[in-house]
Amino acid sequence: MVEKTKACVLISGNGTNLGSLIKNSRNYNFPIKIELVISNNENARGIKLAKKYSIPYKFISSSSIKSFERNTLFEIKKRKIKFLCLAGFMKVLSKNFINSFGYKIINIHPSLLPKYKGLNTHKRVLKNNEKYSGCTVHYVTSRLDSGKIISQKKIKIKKNETEKSLEKRILTQEHKLYSKSIISLFK
Ligand code: GAR
Numbered sequence: 001m002v003e004k005t006k007a008c009v010l011i012s013g014n015g016t017n018l019g020s021l022i023k024n025s026r027n028y029n030f031p032i033k034i035e036l037v038i039s040n041n042e043n044a045r046g047i048k049l050a051k052k053y054s055i056p057y058k059f060i061s062s063s064s065i066k067s068f069e070r071n072t073l074f075e076i077k078k079r080k081i082k083f084l085c086l087a088g089f090m091k092v093l094s095k096n097f098i099n100s101f102g103y104k105i106i107n108i109h110p111s112l113l114p115k116y117k118g119l120n121t122h123k124r125v126l127k128n129n130e131k132y133s134g135c136t137v138h139y140v141t142s143r144l145d146s147g148k149i150i151s152q153k154k155i156k157i158k159k160n161e162t163e164k165s166l167e168k169r170i171l172t173q174e175h176k177l178y179s180k181s182i183i184s185l186f187k
Pocket residue numbers: 011012013014015016017018046087088089090108109110118119145171174
């Protein structure tokens with residue numbers, strides 16, 4: 001049995017990545033234990049998952065990013081959290097927050113970074129007739145979807161691919177890549 005690092009997952013939406021992290025983290029040799037879920041969206045579907053698996057969760061408004069960061073730091077320090085995962089969390093964190101936390105913060109993004117940072121990635125990828133897309137796990141910096149790349153999974157775009165089909169196929173890959181990347185960081 002490994003000694004698990006206490007982790008917090010930040011979400012804003014559906015939380016399917018959160019769901020796969022929760023499931024995998026229940027494996028006895030997975031390196032992190034999710035001790036807290038923080039959502040900046042009161043109606044995020046991911047909150048239901050935290051409830052279902054009895055993981056403490058908090059809604060923290062991000063209408064002021066400063067107060068979001070202050071409250072988040074308070075909650076994670078209180079619980080001795082030493083690892084942060086962003087999973088569909090749609091805000092950029094400040095340098096001050098990242099430095100004050102002082103431990104690793106990672107994110108997953110549905111493109112082959114550094115290409116297609118930001119929103120509407122699948123739409124832009126298809127519009128540009130890209131042959132490939134995929135997903136990336138990377139360290140978080142105060143610049144949007146930047147930071148050192150930890151791992152990527154590339155998939156081939158099919159004929160007649162739609163935004164929806166691409167989103168679905170990439171999400172399936174995200175769920176695998178996120179956990180694999182976390183395991184690799186603790187080896
Ligand atoms: C995922 O595709 C994730 O990569 C993306 O939001 C989706 C969240 O899905 N994140 C970003 O675009 C961050 N820049 P989920 O809530 O079902 O995990």
